[in-house]
Amino acid sequence: MPVTATAIDPGTSRPRSWWGWGYTDAHPDDAECVEMGALLPGTLARPLPIPRVADLSIGRPGVTPPPSLAHLVTADPEARASHAMGKAYRDVIRALRGRPGRIPDLVARPTADQEVADLLDWAGEHAVAVVPFGGGSSVVGGVEYRGDAHRAVLSLDLTSMDRVLEIDTVGRSALIQAGALGPVLEGQLRPHGLTLRHFPQSFEFSTLGGWLATRAGGHYATVHTHIDDFAQSLRVVTPAGAGTSWRLPGSGAGPSPDRLFLGSEGTLGVITEAWMRLQERPRHKTSASLAFTDFRRALDAVRALAQSDLAPANCRLLDPGEALLSGASHDGSSVLVLGFESATAPVDDRLAVALDLARAHGGIGEAPQADRGTPADEAVGAWRSAFLRMPYLRDGLARMGAVVETFETAATWDRIPALIDAVRAEVGAAALKATGHEATVNCRLTHVYPDGAAPYFTVAVAGRPGDEVAVWDDIKAAATDVLHRHRATITHHHAVGRDHRPGYDLQRPAPFALALRATKSALDPHGILNPGVLLD
Amino acid sequence: MPVTATAIDPGTSRPRSWWGWGYTDAHPDDAECVEMGALLPGTLARPLPIPRVADLSIGRPGVTPPPSLAHLVTADPEARASHAMGKAYRDVIRALRGRPGRIPDLVARPTADQEVADLLDWAGEHAVAVVPFGGGSSVVGGVEYRGDAHRAVLSLDLTSMDRVLEIDTVGRSALIQAGALGPVLEGQLRPHGLTLRHFPQSFEFSTLGGWLATRAGGHYATVHTHIDDFAQSLRVVTPAGAGTSWRLPGSGAGPSPDRLFLGSEGTLGVITEAWMRLQERPRHKTSASLAFTDFRRALDAVRALAQSDLAPANCRLLDPGEALLSGASHDGSSVLVLGFESATAPVDDRLAVALDLARAHGGIGEAPQADRGTPADEAVGAWRSAFLRMPYLRDGLARMGAVVETFETAATWDRIPALIDAVRAEVGAAALKATGHEATVNCRLTHVYPDGAAPYFTVAVAGRPGDEVAVWDDIKAAATDVLHRHRATITHHHAVGRDHRPGYDLQRPAPFALALRATKSALDPHGILNPGVLLD
Structure with missing residues (x-):
């Protein structure tokens, strides 16, 4: 499979944005940006220009792959720029301000398990950090590299592994490669009258492997809220070897092997394919x-x-x-x-x-x-239309110098009313302090449980021009603090990544932290897999 | 709390059998045993006598606890005998034949987390194996010690920690100590109009901690088949420290910490209490x-x-x-x-x-x-009456020299018909070869899923007098083999223990085996916790 450097969506042939959400042809134009900005007092008069890859200082790669792997790897600037960050507000504004995260040295697009294993072997030998990359829609700093502890950074893009390999119509399951984007996998299931029915907001721009690695939340508000329950078996390639769990509808044989890799965010291994439980389309x-x-x-x-x-x-x-x-x-x-x-x-x-x-x-x-x-x-x-349009509008507001972001959590019902009040008050106060402007802090419940609920907050306020990242970091710190004091999780379905580490480290039970560190050392002895995510 | 050596059920005041299932007053009498035996050609003419603790050779404990822990520990022979094994057929027939597993040196009954931690500290310093013990209803060799790698064996009986500590009626949850037997915890929830509604066959004789540590199956045939989904938060005491997960209705913050301890079968730590999701009683x-x-x-x-x-x-x-x-x-x-x-x-x-x-x-x-x-x-x-009486009848048949046991599994639907046929044929053939008698091999489906089902098999055949354990081991080896070839799990809800190790080792993915070993070394550095279960 040839390496394509330009980000053209494989299903729709529409151009994908390297710096912002989704398709570039769906981005609000300048006039729309100005219109939106007018609703938030204190924003810019004119939108920030759309950033160009050519304006970035992208150096030569710090490492050269061996000839045997060269055909899988590109150093093309567009490809590298579009793999530098996820799609959080923090990422978008960094791109708009010309200060993106560290650009990876190389982007690899393996087409088979063995190629993933070979790339991991090579990276381990040469102290190259490997950042697994699906659709790149992380909103928690999950797909960028920070720091300089590694000689070079390889973004491991799985989207060339995007096929439905096998379908079991009797047991309504399918073996799907991890790099399949939502529409790509649903398109292959449709002729069989089956569907995964996992519809996160990022559906068009995220992959099965990304959903599994981050325990993504789908459209089901109750019972099967996360992708976890739909995973029947996982294949994982780790630096210490690969393995596949058995296809089982249920089992009580030891701790669930799959549940260790669900939510591991590319730190323990690369999920390359999974048998997924499917459903009939609702009638x-x-x-x-x-x-x-x-x-x-x-x-x-x-x-x-x-x-x-x-x-x-x-x-x-x-x-x-x-x-x-x-x-x-x-x-x-x-x-x-x-x-x-x-x-x-x-x-x-x-x-x-x-x-x-x-x-x-x-x-x-x-x-x-x-x-x-x-x-x-x-x-x-x-509401549905607004939901899908929201991230595009966020980016439009970002161009107007606004600070607009969401965060979600979950807590037991006894804590929910006070939690929501406290978030509104404290996050609003932090935003006011950081910007001098009154912030909008809205809340919705997206997923609900017998024992609690998942509130999802949206914050919007005019930023301090040029200091938007610092403003957001102040607001986010206040959010992390209030969630922690109310014993509400740092994330219900957006994962931990690098941005949620302060909250995650506080809430993770000590014995589990020991277990995770020991597991990391055993499976990733060179410490190359997504460094800084979940663990140091 | 005083140490009681006699096994009187705390809820019912009925006497518990040290060697067989349940209450001694529910055991079939000799006449009933003879009547049942007559249905299985080749069994004994008269039942084996009921075994007596006095006939066992129970030596002096190989270790003495320090004065600070002495009040928690007993060396009483009755207590030690009743903690020597679980309640599998294999255990029952070994007791009937006067050849029980290794009798633990001591039985401890801690009443608080700190006492559990103190006992683990002491055991770690003195190379004493610790076998966590709830209701003792394991049917997989989960609560006995085998081998001689440790200086002594301590059975850690949690049933003195049996209180419902806190109830959240808004979120329908309760904080329950792990040693509460089914009726003990339901009795404390009833006044609040709430119920856990987890009803395994062993309900009267198993504890919350045992259910969680073994991923027990309850009475729900669909959706929430295992106890796993009802665990909101766990407190675990490990030799490397204790920790409690947050009470969360759902979370996507890293791999689930609770899912690592669910199914860990006492090898990584001792679950001492859990917040459990409750329900209203059905109307x-x-x-x-x-x-x-x-x-x-x-x-x-x-x-x-x-x-x-x-x-x-x-x-x-x-x-x-x-x-x-x-x-x-x-x-x-x-x-x-x-x-x-x-x-x-x-x-x-x-x-x-x-x-x-x-x-x-x-x-x-x-x-x-x-x-x-x-x-x-x-x-x-x-069917319901027969279900609850079954283990008692099994023991009655065991007294007639019969080999009567169950095993359960799960597989995807595409494999189910051939799997059931193969188990019937191959297990029947193994039983015939081992005994010269035709065996009864029955099947029921107990739990069902969109993608598969959990078949539960019952085998009954006259044994070779005195060689019943060997006969069963031959039959079980055939069962393990046929399950493995059909990629059916070695256990759907009976856990792995020591008896299922051959099958478990074959089906566990290699990367997860590495992770589990690394975790074990980190949390249990002296290797004292339930040695031989899940791992060597």
Whole structure:
């Protein structure tokens, strides 16, 4: 397979941005940026220019691969620039300000396990750091190299390994290579009437291997919230050897081998393929939304729903700010978006019970008269469109010098109300202190559990021109601190990467830290795999 | 808390058997044993006598605890004998033949974390093996010591740590000490209207810590089949220090710390307490059974149910032999036992859809007219009673010189029919070769998944008098071999212990084996924790 340096999306042939979210043809134009900026007092009058790779100082690679591996590796500046960072606000603004993270020396695109193993062998011998790279949509500094402890940095791009290799229609499973982007793998499953149905916001720009390595959250709001449960077996190539777990529907033979690599973020090995549990496409769907004048009562409604066995596929609660921004409400009410889906039986009864439950806690809303598209359902569609557009708008606001980012967490229900209040207050205060401007801090619940929920926060404020990274780091430090004091996880489904290390180190139990360090030494004896992520 | 040497059940005040299953007052008497033996050609004419502790040669302990720990430790022969083994057939017959496993030198009953840590410190300094012990119901050699690499053996009985320490009614969770037996913890939850609803066959005789350490299977046939999903946070005391994971409903911060200790079987640390996710008691229940003249079609029916989203709480398929033995059918048909339960809404509709699905695959059965106890429901009750009585009957048959044991596994659906056929044929052949008698090999499916199922096999055959252990070991070797060739797990929910090591070592992926060994060295540097389990 030839090495392609330009970032053209393999499925759509649309150009991918090297510095910002998604497709360049979906980026807001300058006029739109100005329009958005006007909503945030204190932002720039004109957008920052779109950064160009040619303006970066990209040196010669500090290492040369052996001839046997040369065909897998490129030193092309575009390729290297587009593998330098993920897609957090912090990454985008660094690119806009011409101060990206360390550019990798080389980008490798292996096409088979053996090539991955060979690259790891070579890197281990030459003290080359290896940063596994899927779709590059990390928002936690998971795909960049920091520091200078290694002689060179190799970005290991898995997207040339993107095939569905085998399908078991009896047991509804498929063996899929880790580098397949969401649409690429779904496209190969569709002819078989099957689907993985894992739809993170980054679906178009993230890979199966990335989802597994970061324990990604999908669109299911309940029960199977993370990709973890859909992994039947993993193949992992480590510097100390490769291995594949058996395809098993369930097992009690020792600690789960797969659960050690799920969430390992490329620090213990490279996930190269996985047998995944699939589903039939849903034949029955329904959705509705309810308004709440009181956010606390809406929280109670969501808790009641999460503690029922109704298992809504969608159960998203938008606070008034979030509902306003997405167009789901305009009167200051909170909005609960409910959705049910099934390949087995109609779901109208489940929605009816759910609506009754929500109304008992003050929810206001009609049952939809039919399937999607009814008036009661408008908030659902409005919210979905806004959801997919959000990262593009974030980048547009970044061009206006704004500081706009999200972070998510999870905590038990007893802590949720105080946690949300505290985040609003303390993160807002930190933003004000850092910028002199009032910040918008909105909240939605994205995934809910019988014992707790996952609040997702959005912060937007005008930055100090040129100092946006420092402003965000101050705000993020305040967020980390408030989450820690409320015993809320540093991340529900965005992974740890390098940006979440301070919070992660505080919450990880000491015996598990010892176990992880010992495992790292055993599997990655030269310490080349994604250095700085999860562990030092 | 005083050390009690006699094994009186704390909840019921009924006497516990030191050598066999459960309560001694529930053991079949001699006449019943003879009656059962008559059903298996070749068994003894009269039952083996009930073994007495006084007949064992129990030496003086090879080690003396320091005065500071003496009050936690006993060398009482009854206590030591009852902690020498688990409750597998292999254990029972060894006791009956007067050849139990190595008797531990001491039994300790700590009442607090610090005492556990102190005992581990002392044991580490003096090369004393520590075998964590909950209810002692292991059927895989998980609670005995084998070999002589250690100076002495301490059985660490956790059942004095049996309190529910804290209840969060908002998030429906409880902090429970690991030594609480099933009825002991449910009794403390009941006044709060909450339940863990984890009902393994050993419910009365196993502890929360044992369930967590072995990834026990509960009564839920679908979705939450193992205890794993109900663990919110674990506290683990290791020789290298203690730690507690945060109470989180979900998290994506690195690999799950809890999943490393779930299934660690006392080799990495001692689980001393856990926050567990609870449920309301179900308000709606219904069940029904269907008969199938064709087992293969019954398998298809179960697969269809498992791949639906109906989530039956009970979905057990009994093959003709199993159905006959339990009284669920007498005409050679297979029986599918279905049950639904909910605290939210009536479940009759879900049962109706399920029955339709099963009938479409040849199932014959009426919908129940009302709740439990209707004629259509008789098979359910018959099977449940037989289920709880089974281990007692096994011991009665053991006294007649029979070899009677179960083993369970799991595999993907594409492998299930051939796997079940192969186990029947090969295990039957091994039993015939070892004994000269035709064996009964029955099968039921206990837990089912969209991608596979967990078959549970029962073997019964007359043994060679005095050589029953060797006979069983031959049969088990054949079972291990056939499971391995069919890539079926060595255990779905009975754990690995020492008995399943040959199968476990074959199926564990090499990188995970390296990780586990490294973790063991880091957390248990003196190698005192449950030596021989999972690892050498």
